[in-house]
Amino acid sequence: MDIRNQLHVVATTVAPNFCDMAARLQGQVQELIDGHRRIHPEKRS
Template identity: 75%
Template sequence: MPLEALERIRDQLHVMATTVVPNFCDMAAGLQGQVQELLDGYRLEQPETMP
């Protein structure tokens, strides 16, 4: 998995956890989509290692 993408998501989650984010739901949905894209891409590259 691309480490840089995971680090960006981690940093965004940190901001969400430590500040008041007015568009929390939209931001969370966007992050969920980014994580799903990473998982889907990884599954395509490594089909034998993930269910």
């Protein structure tokens, strides 16, 4: 397999999946932060 073909496959399959995964992780982290703020409103700066 040509190295450029391999890079193209990686770019077209791994990159979108990674972006999707990162977006989902960011959403989960945001939910955790929001939940923590609701539990501890006095700690808001």
